[in-house]
Amino acid sequence: MSTPAGTSATALAEKVAAQIRTDELVELVQQVCRIPSVLGEEGELARFLAQTMKELDFTAVDLQAVLPDRPNAVGEVYFGPGRRVVLTGHLDTKPVAHGWTVTSPFSGELLDGNVYGHGIMDMKAALVCQIVAIQAVRASGLPVSGTVAMAAVSDHMGDQLGSIAYFDEYAADLCVLGELSDNEIFLGHRGRYYFDITTRGRTAHTCHKPLAVNANMLAAHAVLELDASRLIPSIEDWVANLFGPETYMAPGRIYGGLPPGGPSAIPDECVIRVDCRPQPGVSVEEVRAEIDRCLARALAREPRFAADVVLADVKNGYLAGPDDEVVTLMSSALGAVRGGVTPKLSAAGWLGDTASFGHKVPTVIFGPGGEPVYCPDEHLSVDDLVEATRTYATFVALALASESA
Template sequence: MTDNELELLFDCLRIDSTWGRERELAEFIAGRLRLWGVDDVEIVESMPGRPSVGGRLRGTGAGRSLILNGHLDIYETSPDWTRDPFNPEVVDGKIYGAGIADMKAGTAAALAVIRRLALGERPRGDVIFQGVSCHFEGGVGTRSLLEAGFTADAAICGEPTDNTIGTVHRGAAYLKITTIGKQAHTSAKWLGLNAIETMEPVLAGMRELESTMPYTPHPELPGGPNLNIGTINGGTKHNQVPDRCVMTCDIRLLPSQDPYEVRLQVEQMISELKRADPRIEAIVEFSDHWLSGPRLPYEISQESDIARVAAGAVAAAGSEPVFKGIQFWTDMVPLQQFGIPSVNIGPGTPPYSWADEWVELEKYQETVEIYHQAVLAWCN
C-alpha cells in the first residue's frame, strides 16, 4: 500500500458525513474519480439533499464486471471521544477516526483500488465504485445507483467483518406498536383508558415472543432472534390519561424467518392478550425507517463464483480465507434484488461504532490488497 492510499482514507475521515450530511464526501469522491480518469462518474440524489456517487472504470473488453460498494453515511459521534473524531491519526498501529470501522475504511479501500487501476493497467471487465448515501435507510443509495445504471455481474460490499467473508446475514423487522386508549383528566380517570398501562402487557408479550417465535438455527449465525425495545412514547401531560402509547422495536431475524410473518406473529400475540384483557387495542406496523428499505435476510452459497473468487483473493493477499456469518444487515440485499450476487469483506470489528473508533492499519492495507486481487481474478 502506498502513502497516497493511506492519505486517501485520511481525506475521507476528515469530512463529516454524519447520517444526512453525505454531500461533501460524495462530491470529494466524484472529484477524485474524475481526476484519476474514471470514465463514467455521476452524483445521484438518493434522497433530497443526500447524494450518492457512482463511477465506472471501463475495462479493455470481454471480462466480467464487478462492483465495490461502500456507504458514506456514518453514525453520530459519541460525546465520549477523547480525540478529535475528524482529525485522523495513526497510534500504535491503529487508525482513529469517526466512522472508520462503519465503514470509511472499506469505502476508502475500494477507492484506492479504483485509483490503482485507473492510473495503471485496466482489467478486461468494468469495475464500478458505489459510494452510497442513505445506507441506514435500508440501501436507498445502493438502489438509486443501480437504477442509474451502475450495475455489474457481481459485487463486494465492505462492511466491517475483520476481513472475513460474509455470505449470509440476519434480517430485521422494525416494528411500531401503538396502543389506543381514551383521554381523560386524572380527577376522573375512570372515564378514560390509559394507553401506557395497556402497553405494559404488550411489552411483556414481546419479550416472551423473542424466545418462542419459530426459526431454523443457522450454523454461521448462532442464537435465535434478538429483540431490542428501542423507544416508548406516550401521554401529553402528567395530569392527563394518555390516549396513545407508541413503542418501536428492532427484531433481528435468522434467514429462515420472514419479517412479514413476524409482524403477523406479533399481531397474533396481541390478539391473545386482548382475549384476556378486552381493553387492549393495538396497531402493529412496520416503521417508516424499515419501509424505506425492507431489511430482508441474505444468503448466497459459499460455492458461488463470487464467493470462490473472494476466498482466492484473501489467500492471494496472504491470509487464510474464513467464512463467517454477519449479525447485521448489509446492502447485499438490494444488490441481490437487482440480480447481482454479492459477498462482504471489510476491515473493522465489533461494536463497529463507538467513541475513539479505530481500524488496524494492517487490516486496511490487507483490504486494499484483497479488493485488488478480487478485481484481477473476477474481471480478467
C-alpha cells in the same frame, strides 16, 4: 476459474500489492476521516471522493443525484469487453459519540500504527481501500478485461435510497459490499421488519381515573411480552449455524403519554415500534404470528387490552451461497493475500445495503473494521487497511481475469 497464462491467485495478489503505496493509502484514509458525513450530510464527502476518482483518471465519474446535496459518488475503470464488477459502500455515518480522549473525532490522526476517526470502520476506510484497489489493478498492467465500478452511496442509514438509485441505473454482474467484517468474508446479514403496535385505551381527566383506560399501561403489558419473545423459526441448519437460531425482536421505541406543560388527561393511545431482526428466509407472516401471540398473552394479563398492528417497514435479509462464484472469488483473493490460509465464512447481524440490491446482483461482504462501532476513539490499524486493499484488488483481478483468459 482461469487466470492469465495460468497465473496463480497468489501471483496476482503479489502483482497488485506491488502497486499499493501504503503512505498514500493512509493519507487518503486520514483525509476522509476529516470530512463529517453524518446521515443527511453526505455531500462534502461525495464530492471529495468524486474528485479523487477524477484525479486517478477514472471514467464516468459523477455525482449521481439521490437527495438534495446527498449524491452518490460513482466512477469506473474500463479494461475492455467483459462483465461489470462493482465495489460499493456507504458515505453516511451515525452521529458522533461522546467520550473521545485519545484524539478528536475528525482528526484522522495516525497514532501507533492506527488511524483514528469517527466512522472509519463504518465505513469510510473501506471506500478508500476500494478506490485504491481499483487503481492498483490498472497500474499492475495485468491482462484483464471488463469494467470495475465504484459506488459510494448515500442514505444507507435512512431508506437505502443511494443503493437503490445506483443499482436501478447501473448494471452489475458481481458486487463486493465493503461493510465491516473484520476483513473476513460475510455471506449475508439479517433483515429488519418494523411493526407499529398502537394500544387503544380510553381517555379521561386524571381526576376521573376510574373512567379511563391508560393506553401507556396497556403498552407496558405488551412490552413485557414482546421483550420475553424467543422466536425460533424453522430454517436450514447451515443458516441457523451462521446467524444463530433465534429471530430477535425488541420493543425499541415507545411513543405515548402527554407532552409536558399540557392539560391533564390519561392517554388513550400509545405506539410501540417493534424492531425485528429475522434471519434470511424468515417471512413477515411468521414474525407477525409471533407478535400476535405476544399480544394474546398481554390480553390474558389485562382483559381491557386492545391494539392495532401495522407493518411499518420491510428490509430483507441477504444470503449468498458458500459455493457462489462471488464467494469463491473472494475466498481465493483473501486466501492468496494471507499466504494460502483458508478463509472462514460468517454472517452479520446488522443490516446492509444488500437488503435493497442483493436480489439483483450476486454480492459478497468484506471490509475492514469490526464490532463495536461508533464508540469513542474509533480506529483502524494500517495493517488492516493494507490487507483490505490488497484483497479488493486481488478479487477484481481474479473476477476480470476469469473473463479475459
